[in-house]
Amino acid sequence: MLHANGSLLTVDVGDRTAETTNIDDELEEFVGGRGVSTKLAHDRIPFDADPLGPENRVYLASGPLQQSSMSFTGRMNMTGLSPLTDGLLSSNAGGYLSRNFVGTGHSVVEVAGESDELLAVHVTDEGVEFEEVPELAGATVPEVTEEMNERYGLEAENLVTIGPAGENEVRFAAAMTYDERAFGRGGLGAILGSKNVKCLTFEGDSAPDVDLPNEDVHMDVHRQAATSDDIFRRQGTTHLVQVLNDNFSLPTRYFSEMSFEHAEKINGDRVEEKKYKKAACSVCAFACKLPTRDEERGVETEGPEFETVMSFGSNSGVGDIVDIMKSNGLCDDLGMDTISCGNTIAAYLASEDEFGNVELIHELIEKIARREGVGDKLAEGIDRIHEDLDVENWTVKGMDFAAHDGRVVHGQGLSYAVANRGADHMYSTLMIPEYNDVIPAEGTAGKADFLIDHENRNAVRDCAVLCQFGLGRVIEEEVFEALFEEDYEDILAIGDRIVNLERHFSNQRGRDAADDRLPYDLPDLDSSIQEYYEARGWTDDGIVPGDLVADFAQAAGD
Structure with missing residues (x-):
């Protein structure tokens, strides 16, 4: 069976050591990505570990197809013990990281321990370097990218970075790559923050050999991706906003309603109007990403996608796509999952009868990331604070709901x-x-x-x-x-x-x-x-x- 090749690199940021382990057996049984990471996490994280303690570990992993030329493979997996759900959780992100990651020669990088100083960890095919970066405390994701570029010529596609939210252990903090692509759900960025790791960088030219015998299949997939007239290529997942609002359900005002009267103002057509160029992930011809810009108001971001339109739009009572774009950009810069951040803010808006208050929403995003004022409470997520807010607990196992409404499907x-x-x-x-x-x-x-x-x-x-x-x-x-x-x-x-x-x-x-x-x-x-x-x-x-x-x-x- 097809599977990734390459070693496990264990980086202990407390001891400042790096160790390479052969995991061929695990890769043969679990392929790569989420599978091999779950196997390693299950075996190596103590069952009673604190998600924000030094015994937790986080795993970055590629799969076998990240060494192919096939569309839909520009992604990476991240796994750890979630600070939000208290269980093993995997998330994946697109962008251009994966090819740089496999160039280091490793299929999995495991981050263990806890540093006493804020670190940048540099992984190459020649080894690992630990750099103390106290001057980057509180820096946004783009600011870290700019600094790594000035120092080492590294680009956003080489980095996994946390923003202030990760440093402050916000339970839904994301780890970001390519500045605007997120290992989003479950607070994996908070694990890096608990370990005092501001960023990891990856570069090298030593990708391990992977047997990819089905080149015809790869090319057929790539060809179909390039020639498809799928609406998702133009509007990403925001195409679903109007469809679900009209035919199924679009969660609205903290899940209290099931359709939004301003859906036409925040749907895929509105996003497509703000899209100013095409964008993709590594080697992908589908090119579904959404670089958006509003020159009049000076807002530029990538997205929002459908789930963000729900959480910061209908669920927060906001009917302006540029306001949602700004919320999306703030979360990316500060390093937070847009779904959980938006839903948590929606819970607060419900408690204060402030639906649609855009200025308050943008203020709360900043406060959550920095755990300032009421943001310190909201940074814990809905499951832990719903009683204090006197709102219903719209979560399962601590994870708040996505836009696809189980009350209808x-x-x-x-x-x-x-x-x-x-x-x-x-x-x-x-x-x-x-x-x-x-x-x-x-x-x-x-x-x-x-x-x-x-x-x-x-x-x-x-x-x-x-x-x-x-x-x-x-x-x-x-x-x-x-x-x-x-x-x-x-x-x-x-x-x-x-x-x-x-x-x-x-x-x-x-x-x-x-x-x-x-x-x-x-x-x-x-x-x-x-x-x-x-x-x-x-x-x-x-x-x-x-x-x-x-x-x-x-x-x-x-």
């Missing part, structure tokens, strides 16, 4: 309930077949097997670190088989192992069926959750039996 609601990441739409993307009438949107009964297939497939997607746009449009089952040179069911078995490892880790931290809940009722939800457990081979309490992980896991700390 019920299988996606089931997914939110059971997913190891909580209310994150990318874990299963089950809303896609529900929107497209492949399966009915209403009801949860009978959807467990379908959900499991999607979870497993997406886990393998994240092992190869493929873009969801490719998976949903060009890379169907037969292409998956051709890429991996393996039967589809055997490919899905890898995803099954990953989901089980994530769940097993959470079980060891005290998580069980009591955490698989929603803040709203759905038809047959309880029985459908039990159906899901049974199909996964878990107990009625949502526990992974030891024999499901015994062959490929070891207890952390052994």
Whole structure:
């Protein structure tokens, strides 16, 4: 089976040491990306670790396809014990980092320990250098890029950086690359902040050999990406704003309403009007990114994408796309997940009856990132503060909801309930077949097997670190088989192992069926959750039996 090659580089920022380990066996079994990172995190992070303590570790990993010329492969994976959800969490980001990363000769870089000084960690194919950078304390993401460029000629595509939010351990702080691409959900940037790592840089010319025998498949995918007339190439995911508002649901005013009267002012057409050039990720011909600009108001950013339009637009009661663009840009500069930041601010607006107050929203973004005033409270995320705000807790396992509304697409609601990441739409993307009438949107009964297939497939997607746009449009089952040179069911078995490892880790931290809940009722939800457990081979309490992980896991700390 196709898998990444390259070593594990463990960087201990406390001891200022670097060690290289052969992980060929792990790569053969887990491919790369999210899979190998989850395996390493499960085995090497103590089950009782504090997410913001020195025993937590964070993993950056490529997959095998980052050494191909195929579209939809310009991505990287990041994994750690989430400060927001308290479970293992993986996120991936696009841009141009991946090719520079694999040039160092490593397939995984593990950051461990805790530095007593703010650091820039420079990883090359010749070794690792630790640079103390106290002068960069409080610097924004673009400011760090500018400094690394002046000192070393490094570009945004060489860097993984945290802004003030990461330094201040905001629980939804992002790690940023290419200045505007985010390892967004779950607070992975806060882990780097807890370790006093301001940025990591990657460069080299020593990419390990990877056997990529299916060049014809790669070129066919690339050709289809280049010639597609898909609206997502013009409007990114913001095309969905009007479609969901008119036909399904667009969460509005902190999830209290399900459509927004100003949707036409913040939809994909408005974003496309502000788009001033094309942009892509590394080697990708789909070119779906959204560089946007409003010259009159002096706002320039990349995006916003659909989820940001929801969180800072409809869910915050804001009906001006330029205001949302500014919120997006502030979050990128300060290093925060736009979904969680926007939703948390929406919760505060609900508590203060201030929906639509744009000046307050932009002020709160700054205050959260720097933990100033009320921002210190909001930096903890909705799950930890909803009682103080006297608002409903719109989270699952600490993760606030994405825009795809499980109250309307019920299988996606089931997914939110059971997913190891909580209310994150990318874990299963089950809303896609529900929107497209492949399966009915209403009801949860009978959807467990379908959900499991999607979870497993997406886990393998994240092992190869493929873009969801490719998976949903060009890379169907037969292409998956051709890429991996393996039967589809055997490919899905890898995803099954990953989901089980994530769940097993959470079980060891005290998580069980009591955490698989929603803040709203759905038809047959309880029985459908039990159906899901049974199909996964878990107990009625949502526990992974030891024999499901015994062959490929070891207890952390052994």
